[in-house]
Amino acid sequence: MKKFDVKELMPGMILAEDVFVSENKIPLFEKGDILSSKDIARLTFYSVNEVSVETQPVQSTPTPPPDLPNLHKETRSKRIQASKEFREFKQDFENCTEKYAHTLNDILAKNKEFELDELMAPIYQLMSKNKNTNSVFDMLHNLRQYDDATYAHCINVALISNILAQWLRYDKDEIELATQAGLFHDIGKLMIPDSIIKKKTKLTAEEYDEIKKHPQIGYDCIKDFPLSNHVKNAVLMHHERCDGTGYPSKLTGPQMDKFAKLIAIADVYDAMTSARYYRGPLCPFIAIATFEEDGFQKYDSEMILAFLQNIVNTYISDTVRLNTGEVGEIIFINRNNLSKPTIKIGNQYIDLSKTHNVYIEEIL
Numbered sequence: 001m002k003k004f005d006v007k008e009l010m011p012g013m014i015l016a017e018d019v020f021v022s023e024n025k026i027p028l029f030e031k032g033d034i035l036s037s038k039d040i041a042r043l044t045f046y047s048v049n050e051v052s053v054e055t056q057p058v059q060s061t062p063t064p065p066p067d068l069p070n071l072h073k074e075t076r077s078k079r080i081q082a083s084k085e086f087r088e089f090k091q092d093f094e095n096c097t098e099k100y101a102h103t104l105n106d107i108l109a110k111n112k113e114f115e116l117d118e119l120m121a122p123i124y125q126l127m128s129k130n131k132n133t134n135s136v137f138d139m140l141h142n143l144r145q146y147d148d149a150t151y152a153h154c155i156n157v158a159l160i161s162n163i164l165a166q167w168l169r170y171d172k173d174e175i176e177l178a179t180q181a182g183l184f185h186d187i188g189k190l191m192i193p194d195s196i197i198k199k200k201t202k203l204t205a206e207e208y209d210e211i212k213k214h215p216q217i218g219y220d221c222i223k224d225f226p227l228s229n230h231v232k233n234a235v236l237m238h239h240e241r242c243d244g245t246g247y248p249s250k251l252t253g254p255q256m257d258k259f260a261k262l263i264a265i266a267d268v269y270d271a272m273t274s275a276r277y278y279r280g281p282l283c284p285f286i287a288i289a290t291f292e293e294d295g296f297q298k299y300d301s302e303m304i305l306a307f308l309q310n311i312v313n314t315y316i317s318d319t320v321r322l323n324t325g326e327v328g329e330i331i332f333i334n335r336n337n338l339s340k341p342t343i344k345i346g347n348q349y350i351d352l353s354k355t356h357n358v359y360i361e362e363i364l
């Protein structure tokens with residue numbers, strides 16, 4: 001038996017102990033369960049940091065049957081990564097990360113004054129080149145392999161929050177607040193020693209407690225900054241959950257700031273779809289399924305619906321591979337079951353919402 005950070009888990013690993021979430025008596029997973037990529041996303045969703053797995057060799061991930069049509073060898077991911085737009089986005093994103101590494105640290109460490117518009121400008125530049133919100137999502141999904149640092153995560157969350165605010169039809173000022181809240185939300189992590197944040201080996205219980213202080217630390221850092229109270233609240237409350245299971249104050253939905261609820265969704269979506277050693281970007285349908293199964297008590301249901309519906313709509317008529325290995329085309333979205341659309345395979349139509357244990361594993 002060995003403890004593994006959730007980030008290092010691979011599909012096929014076998015759990016050596018039950019996994020519980022907060023005070024819940026029923027385990028999320030049981031000893032002996034074989035982890036799939038869907039399960040690993042679910043652990044991230046529940047903020048589980050590490051689990052015990054059996055030390056016996058990891059089973060290889062299921063590979064698609066060899067008789068797949070050659071036509072689909074090029075995945076959507078590979079096509080995007082090969083595009084000029086993606087290379088440009090990646091370059092701009094890296095410049096953006098580097099810039100924030102300096103400016104945010106200067107603001108925190110040297111108490112340097114900042115001009116908010118100037119600070120936000122690189123984010124809006126990244127957005128403006130990609131007018132279409134969906135293409136920003138595609139780019140982000142594919143950028144995953146490159147950077148896992150706090151700055152990169154904050155930029156991701158700023159972009160996702162900006163898009164979500166647009167989808168929720170917020171006005172211009174509110175869209176700006178959502179973007180700022182995304183950029184600042186984890187600023188408290190920059191004050192926690194690198195020896196903890198970047199530690200490769202198992203964290204102690206005390207070290208986890210230290211990391212969990214980042215919303216309060218971040219809030220204390222920025223409370224006198226010339227920022228909207230909504231942004232400050234988002235920093236303080238982004239790990240609270242509508243059902244009262246979050247931290248630091250176990251607030252419930254009505255007690256949470258609207259912008260904290262929005263950031264909470266963008267934050268966990270980014271964590272679920274971010275880079276893992278064993279794979280490229282996580283299939284968005286797996287993240288969507290996790291939100292649908294477990295998300296409606298934890299997050300603002302109206303925000304979640306808008307978020308998931310908009311993401312799913314991007315993929316109508318895309319070719320997908322199911323966990324059974326079959327390849328088909330998404331032809332109809334089921335409004336009550338967004339992660340399980342109807343798929344056309346050859347001359348057959350399969351309604352995934354009516355089939356048990358069959359789900360979309362990859363967008364081709």
Ligand SMILES: [Fe+2]
Nearest residue numbers: 185186238239
């Ligand atoms: Fe956080």
Ligand SMILES: [Fe+2]
Nearest residue numbers: 153185186267
């Ligand atoms: Fe975060």
